[in-house]
Amino acid sequence: MKRTIKKVAVLGSGVMGSRIACHFAGIGLQTLLLDMVPKGFEESTKPAERNKLVNDALTAAIKSNPSPVYTKDVIKKITTGNFTDNMKDIATCDWVIEVVVERLDIKQLIFEQVEKFRKPGTLITSNTSGIPISMMAERRSDDFKKHFCGTHFFNPPRYLRLLEIIPTKYTDPSVVDFLMNYGDLYLGKTTVLCKDTPAFIANRIGVFGMMSIMNLMDKMKLNVDEIDALTGPIIGRPKSATFRTGDVVGLDTLVKVAKGVAENCPDDEAKEIFAIPTWLNKMIENNWLGDKTGQGFFKKSKGAGGEKEILTLNLQTMEYAPRVKPKFGSVDAAKPIDDLKTRLKMLCSGSDKAGEFYKQFHYSLFSYISHRIPEISDELYRVDDAMMAGFGWEIGAFESWDVLGVAKTVDAMKAAGYKVAAWVDEMIASGAASFYKVENNKRVCYDPASKSYKVIPGGDAFIVMKNFENQTVWKNAACRTYHLGDDVLGLEWNTKMGSIGGEVLEAIQKSIALAEDKYKGLVIANDAAQFSAGANVGMIFMLAIEQEYDELDMAIRMFQNTMMRARYSSIPVVVAPHGLTLGGACELSLHSDKVCAAAETYIGLVELGVGLIPGGGGTKEFVLRAADEMHEDEPETITLKNRFLSIATAKVATSAKEGFEMGVFRKGLDEVVMNQGRRIAEAKKSVIEIFDSGYVAPAQRSDVKVLGRSALGALLAGINGMRTAGYATEHDSVVAKKLAYVMCGGDLSEPTLVTEQYLLDLEREAFLSLCGEKKTLERIQSVLKGGKPVRN
Template identity: 80%
Template sequence: MSNRIIRKVAVLGSGVMGSRIACHFAGAGLQVLLLDMLAKGAEESTKPGERNKLVNDALQAALKSNPSPVFTKDVAKRISTGNFTDNMKDIGGYDWVIEVVVERLDIKQQIFTEVEKYRKPGTLITSNTSGIPIHLMAEGRSEDFKKHFCGTHFFNPPRYLRLLEIIPTPYTDPAVIDFLLHYGDLQLGKTTVLAKDTPAFIANRIGVYGIMAIFGLVEKMKLSIDEIDALTGPIIGRPKSATFRTADIVGIDTLVKVAKGVAENCPNDEQRAAFTIPAWLDKMVANNWLGDKTGQGFFSKRKGAGGEKEIYTLNLETFEYEPRKKPKFATVEAAKPIDDLKTRLKALVTGMDKAGDFYRHFHYGLFSYISHRIPEISDDIYRVDDAMMAGFGWEIGAFESWDVLGVANSVKKMKEAGYTLAPWVDEMLASGASSFYKVENGRRLYYDIPTKSYKALPGGEAFLVMKNFENQTVWKNSSCRTYHLGDNVLGLEWSTKMNSIGGEVLEGIQKSIALAESGYKGLVIANDGPNFSAGANVGMIFMLAIEQEYDELDMAIRLFQQTMMRARYSAIPVVVAPHALTLGGACELSLHSDKVCAAAETYIGLVELGVGLIPGGGGTKEFALRAADEMHEDEPDSITLKNRFLTIATAKVATSAAEAYDLGILRKGHDEIVMNQGRRIAEAKKSVIEIYDSGYTMPVARTDVKVLGRSALGALYAGINGMWRAGYATDHDVTVAKKLAYVMCGGDLSEQSLVSEQYLLDLEREAFLSLCGEKKSLERIQSVLKGGKPIRN
C-alpha cells in the first residue's frame, strides 16, 4: 500500500467546498477533474461550454474569491471541468475520487452508484461529508469499493484551515487509512486526524459544543455579544473572530444544523441539553439573519453619518442593532500585557471579576466535556487537540490548556463547582501522572489512557518544535534562545512582539552563527510563533530618528547589514525556515541565508517603501546583485533590473511561497517549499546536514556586481515620474522610489561598472539614513506604530 501513487484526483461537486478542494489539490501539483451537474437548459446543447456552465462558473467564482484558494494563478491550468452526464466515465483514469455533493444520503448514494460503474478496482473513494455517517454511504457497495472508501473531511477554506479528518468505516482497509493520514500530511500540508464515525466527528463536536456552551453562559451570566467576543478571541489564543463573529462567518443555519444533529444523534451525551437552540437563535434563523451570507447576523455593517462603514451588534434582549461597544474587564486589562499565552491563561482564570468567573465556567465546562468524549470520538487525547488547533485555529489544544492550568488543581476546583469528569482522569492522577503531555529529550509525549503510560507523539522526528529543546539550550538572552537540535545542528528562535528584529535578535543571530562555527554542522533559524517575523523593529528606528540620533541610527543599520552578511558569509550553512508573515528584515535574512525551507503559507516581501524607507538590511543590495546575475548581455532597457526595482517599489508581498519564486525572493531549484508547516524545521535541519556533508565551503564576498549607472537610472526616473503624473504615486513616493533606483543602479555612474557588495551596502545605508530624516517618512512610521497601517502622504 505504501507504493500507491496519486497523480490525478477527481472531485465530484463544484460548490464552495468542492471547487476549493479542487484548487488545493491543483496547488499541491496534481491534475484535477472537477465535475458537477449538467447546466440547466443545456440538455440539448452540443457545446461543452454550455453543458459545463455550472461547474465553470463555480470554478471561476472560487478563483476570484478572497483569500485566494490557489498559491499562484497558473495552478488553475491543472484543473479540467466536466459534468456528471458526459464525463463520469473519465474517472476510470483517476487515482482518487472525492465526493463533495449536497448533504443528502440519497443523492450521495446515486453518485456512488455511478462511480462504481466507472472506477478502476483499487481506486480511492472518499466523501467530504460533515454530517452523514460514513458507514451508511458504504452500504450496498461492492467489496472493493467498501475496502477503499472512507470519509475525508476538509475544513473550509481548505487551503488555509489545516485540518483533515480521516474517518474509516468498519469495512475500510487499514492500509488505506494509514496511506491517507500520511499523504494528507506530507503532500497536502494537512494536520491529519484519525476520527471515529460519530456525529460531527472530532472538531465540530467539540467546537460546536464550545459555542453552544458559551451561548448558555450568555443567558446565565447576562453577557453581551461584544463582551463575549472580547473574552474569547486572541486574549485566550483563539482567532480574532472569537465566538459570535465566527458564527456569522460559518453561517448561523449551519451552526444550528450541527447542534441539532448532535442533540438528535447523541442520546448519551451528558451535555446534550447544551445543544438546545436558544429562543433568540431560532428567531434569528426565522428572520433569515444567518450571518455574512445574508448580510446580517449577530453583526450588521451599516453606513455611518460620513459614509464610512460601521459595525453594529445585535442586542439579544431588544433584537435591535446597536453601535459596537468596546467592553472593559479588569482581569482582561491586567492580562493583556502578558505576551506568553500560557502565563496569560493562568492570570485570566484567577481573575476576581465577572471575566474571571466566565473563564472558570468556560474552561471547566470544556475540560469536563472533552474528558467524556474519550474514547467515544477518539482514543487519543492528542488527536482532539490537533483537531481543534488545525480546524478552529486554537493556538493550543484543550488538553494542553488543562495542563497549563494544572490538572490536579483544576479537577479539585471543577468538582467543587459541580462539574463531572470521566473516571479515567482520576485514574490518571492516581497513577502518579500529573499532566496530559510532557517533553523528554526533545520529544513530546502524551498520556495514553489504555496503557496508563506516556507514549511519543507519532511522526516526532518529522515535526521538530523548537520549544521541546529548552533543556538543551546552548545560549540565550532575554529575546533569543539557541538550542542543540541533535545531530550536531543548532537552532535559533526569538520571541519579541510580532517577532520583530531588534538589537537583541541581531546579537542572537551573530552569537548563534559563531557558536555553530565552533564545532557544529550549521544553524537553523525558525520559530513556532503565529508569524515568523514582521521585520525590523521600526519603533526603535522611529525613536532614534525623532531624537536625531543619526550616529546611533547609522550604527544600528550597519549592525543589521553586517548581521545579514554574517548569515551569508559564515563557515557553516545557515538555513532559514520561515512561515506566515516574513516581512522586511525577516525577508532580508531569508535572502542572505544558504537555503530557505519555507512553509507553503509564507507571506514574504520587502515592505519598507510603505513606511517611506528602502530595504536597509541588505535587501536593496541583494536585489541589485540578483538582477545583475540574471541580466543577459543583449538585454534591452535593463528589464530584469526594472522588474526587481518594481517589486520593492510597490512593496509587493508574495501571497504564498510559490509566488515568492515568481517575485525572485525564493530561488527556484535551490530554496524549498514545505507543504506542511509543521515539517519545515525538520526539513531545514536535514538541509543543514546535507549542505555540510556535501563539503560546504564559505562563500567569498562579491566584488563583481554589474551595475548600470546613469543609463538605467534615467529610465527608472522616467517611469517614476510617469507613475506620479498618472496619480499612482505621491510626491513622497517619488522621493523614496528615486533613492531606491539610485542604489539599485549603483549611483550616478557614467557607464556600466563592476562594484562590490560593500559599495552597494554603503549606498543603501546612506539612502536609508537620509529618508529617516524626512518628515513624511516619520509620519508614515508613526502611523504604522499607532494604527498598524501607513498613511498615504
C-alpha cells in the first residue's frame, strides 16, 4: 500500500516526547501531543487544568536552548490534550509514537488504549531505549503487531541525526522499509536498522566506550580533566568528550544502561567492563547526577571575584576543585594537524602516557565491536553510522580501525592480550586489507557473512566528495574539483573552518571556467563539520596592519569578481551549504543560481561583528533584493530597513527555514534538504535540471533602485537612537553609518536607478576605509586570538 503521513500522535510530553513532537511539527506535520491529566485535576472540567502537564512541557520545550524548532510558528501545528479525553483523537493519525516512562506495565496500559482507538494500518512505534520491543508487542492484535516496531530517537531529536529502527519478528517488512526511508528523507535522520538486543546499537557501543574509558582511567591513574582532554575533538569526538557527556545525559541514565547490558547480555565477553565503579555508585548515592541535579563530574561555581568557574570532581577525595588544563607531549604535537586521520595515527603512535591510553582505548573498542557482529547488526557499517549520528563521532569505529591499519593493529592487540572475533582473522587471511574501500566512486564495505565487499546502500542519494578523488579534474593546495558524473563538477576545499581566501577564490573561478568549457554546471559543497565561517580574516588583518591598501583593494575586488562570476556564468552554479555558512560563504550562497541547504544551516552576514561591512557583494545583493521587494502598499524604506537591520545586527539564521524568513534564501527557488547527507546529490540533480531546462546566463542589473537621502536620514536617526539607548557602541555606530550610506546608494538627492557595479564600488570603498579603523583591527585581532570579537 502507498502510505503517507499527514498527522502524528506523540504519547508522552516529557523531554523526549515534547521535542519529538516539535521535530515532526517542524517538518510540516499536524501533531497531536498527549499526556496524563495532572494529579489534583482529575475532576476538573477546564481544559487548561486537565492539559496543564502537557502544555507546560511544550512551553518549556519551545523556550529551551538549543531550540527544538526551526521557526517559532511551528507551535501552531501542535495540538495538545490528555490520555483520558483525547486518546480517541488518534483515530485521525497515521503514526502513533509512544514516549512514556520506561516501565513495561505502563507502556502496555497505553498500548491497550491505543488499540481501542487506532484505525487499522496505523503505524505504532515506541521510543524506548531499554525495554525489548518484542515484549511490548505481546498481547496485542495481529494488525497492531504487524505495524509495530521501535523508533529510537536521540536527544535532542532535532540535532542528533540518529534514528534506530528496531522491528520485531511480527513487523511487516514494508513497514520497516517505509520507516527507514521516511526517517531519512523527511525527518533528516541517519536511519539505522537494529536488532532487538539490549541498548540496540549506539547505546551498546557508546556506553561500552564510556565504561571502558572509566576502567582505563582507574588503571592508568588519570583524572577527569585529563580524560576529557584526551577523548574530545582531538580524536574527532564532541567537545563534551566523556565525562561532560555523562553529565548532560545523566549519570543515572548511564548507570541504568550499563546495568541493563550487564544483566541482559550474559554472553557478552566484556560484561565485566559494565561493572559500576565504586566512585560512580557513590555519586549516584549523593544524587550527583549531572546537569539535572546541578552537579556531577563538573559543578558550576562562583570565584572569589564573583566570576563563574567550573569545578571538577576529584574521584579519589570526592571533592570539587578548579579545573586544571592537562599537558601531554603527544597531544600538543598532534594539535596543529588538521586532518583527523593523520592526527589519529600520530596520537596512537605516541610513547607517553597519552599514547598508551589511546592504544589501550582503541584496542578495547576494536575488540568489542568485532564481537558485536552479527549479534547487534549483520552489517558493520551500521555500527559506524549509529556512532557518528548518535554520539557525534567524526568517523566510525571500524573506519578508525582502517586508519590505524587493520592487520597491524590486530597483531598489536593480540600482543597486548586483546582478542578479535574470528571473522576479522578470516578477513585478513583472505587478503582484504580494510573494512571500507572505494570502488567505481562508490563506497563498499566488507560483509562477514558473504566474505566479500558490498556497496553501501543509498550511495546515489548520498554523494561524498572524497569518493571521487580518482576523478579529480583540477586542484590546488586547499581545493579539489571533481567530476561527479553526468557532466557535473563538484568543488570542495579543506581550509580551517572552511575559510575563504585566495586559493578558494582561485578554485571557484577555475571550476566555473572548466564547467563552462565542457560540463553542465558546478556544485559547491564539502563534507567537513562546517561549510564555511567566511572570508579569511587573518589575511585581511595582515594586509590592513601593514597598510597594504592596494593589495587589500585587489583582494576585495577579487572576492567581488568571484561572486559575480558565480552569479553570471554561462552554466548553473548550485551551492549546498550546511552548518556555519557565515560572511563570505553567505555571499557565495546569495550569488548562486540555487541553494540546496541542509536544514541545519546557520547562515548570515556577520561582518559588522568585526567592524566591517559585507564586502564580497553581500551588501549589494541585499540592496538589490530590497529594491525588488519594494511595493506600493508600504513605505519603500521599510523593506530596506529590514535588510539593513539583518546586516547591522549580524543576524544569523538558526536554521535553513529561518534563512527564508531573513531573505537570505529565495522562496520558490532555493530549497531545504532535511537530510544533510543528501544535499550534494540534490544539488547535482538541480544543476542537471537547470541546465536541461535551457539555462541562459542572466544579465547584470542596471535597474537597482536606491533611495538616497530619503532613506539615509531615517537609517542614521535609527543608528543614533541605538547608540543613545546603549544598544550599540560608538564603533558599532561608525560601521553602521558606513553600511547605511552604501545601502542607500550614497548621498543622492532622490531615488535613482543604479548598476550592480556602482553598489559594489561603494561597498568596496566602505570596506577599505573600515580596515583603516583602529577599533576594527582590535576586533579582528580578538577573533583571531580567542574566536570572539571584542566589544569596543
